[in-house]
Amino acid sequence: AQSVSQHNHHVILSEAASLELGCNYSYGGTVNLFWYVQYPGQHLQLLLKYFSGDPLVKGIKGFEAEFIKSKFSFNLRKPSVQWSDTAEYFCAVHRDNAGNMLTFGGGTRLMVKP
Amino acid sequence: DAGITQSPRHKVTETGTPVTLRCHQTENHRYMYWYRQDPGHGLRLIHYSYGVKDTDKGEVSDGYSVSRSKTEDFLLTLESATSSQTSVYFCAISESRTANTEAFFGQGTRLTVV
Numbered sequence: 001a002q003s004v005s006q007h008n009h010h011v012i013l014s015e016a017a018s019l020e021l022g023c024n025y026s027y028g029g030t031v032n033l034f035w036y037v038q039y040p041g042q043h044l045q046l047l048l049k050y051f052s053g054d055p056l057v058k059g060i061k062g063f064e065a066e067f068i069k070s071k072f073s074f075n076l077r078k079p080s081v082q083w084s085d086t087a088e089y090f091c092a093v094h095r096d097n098a099g100n101m102l103t104f105g106g107g108t109r110l111m112v113k114p
Numbered sequence: 115d116a117g118i119t120q121s122p123r124h125k126v127t128e129t130g131t132p133v134t135l136r137c138h139q140t141e142n143h144r145y146m147y148w149y150r151q152d153p154g155h156g157l158r159l160i161h162y163s164y165g166v167k168d169t170d171k172g173e174v175s176d177g178y179s180v181s182r183s184k185t186e187d188f189l190l191t192l193e194s195a196t197s198s199q200t201s202v203y204f205c206a207i208s209e210s211r212t213a214n215t216e217a218f219f220g221q222g223t224r225l226t227v228v
Contacts, residue, residue, distance in 0.1 A: 009154065036219075043204065044157075044219040090156055101147070101172065102217060104156035 003027060004093050006105035013081050014113050021076040021108050023091030032094040033074040034102065035065055039087045047089070050074065061085070083114045117141050118220040120205050126226045133192040135223050137205030139185075146188040147172075147206040147217070148180065150199075157204060163188055195227045 005024045013019060025031065035047040048059025055067040065076045074091060091105040117140030127133050137146060145164055149157040149172075159172030161180040169180050177199060179191045192199055205220040 004156070006156075043221045046216055049216070092157075101159055101162060102157075103173075104149075104158070106154045106156045 004091055004103050004105040006089075006091055006108050008108045009106065010109050010111070012111045012113065015083055016080045017112075019076070019078040019081045019085070019110070021089055021091075021110070023074045023076065023105055025072050025074070025091075025093045025103075027072075027093065027095050029095065033065070033067060034092040034094070035059065035063070035074075035076050036090045036092060036104075037087045038090065038107075044090065047076070081110075081112050083112050086110060086112045118205060118207055118218060120203075120220040120223050122223060123221065124224045126228060127195050129196060129227055130194050133195050133225065135190045135203055135205075135225070137188045137190070137220060139188075139205075139207050141207060141209075141218075142185060143207040143209045143218075144185075145208045145210070146182065147208075148178070148188065148190045149204045149206060150174065150201040151204060151222070152201050160190065160203075192225075195225075197227050199225065200227045201225060 003026045007022045033050040036044040037047045038044050047063050048057050048065055050057045050067045058064045063078050065074055067074050088107050088109045090107045092102040094102050119138045121136045147162040148160040151157050158174045160174055160178050161172050163169045163182040181189045203223045206217045208215045208217045
């Protein structure tokens with residue numbers, strides 16, 4: 001079983017709809033959490049990250065994510081999606097005892113219809 | 115964008131042949147990584163390097179070897195390509211070992227083994 005789970009594999013939304021993509025991880029201890037985005041034909045780019053402090057993290061392009069430690073979750077949200085948000089989104093976890101390596105979820109492919 | 119160049123960008127090869135993918139960086143980052151991306155699996159770490167001539171295995175290292183003779187170059191070799199190694203390969207770099215360091219990704223190499 002994957003240690004980082006993204007339960008939604010494919011999501012289709014209309015423009016202006018709200019978005020929430022789930023991410024759960026199964027590690028105990030200290031973790032650092034990331035969301036990456038991959039636009040069609042491009043490489044992965046960092047959307048946002050959580051290391052410590054305020055569990056509500058704001059990233060680029062209006063995205064935010066909330067770290068809920070008790071639920072081992074780091075869900076990604078955006079109040080109003082745009083067609084240009086069509087992409088694949090990856091949650092990733094860095095564990096404090098795993099060197100500098102990231103473990104990725106399986107990805108969620110988002111399609112936004114104009 | 116971080117200065118990461120992967121070559122080739124696309125390759126088709128026959129089963130049983132050796133293949134080498136190259137990752138070149140201009141950022142002088144210490145850490146370099148090779149991931150493969152497959153539908154439903156996200157990105158999985160193949161091998162990584164923490165310095166010249168210092169490498170270690172990742173999650174899916176069987177059938178792959180790596181070499182790093184210079185800071186800027188990290189080579190991934192498929193010793194005898196198999197159809198299961200058809201994938202998109204991403205190189206990544208990061209500056210340090212600490213958990214709060216962002217990883218930057220290359221554009222990817224699409225490899226097809228026929």
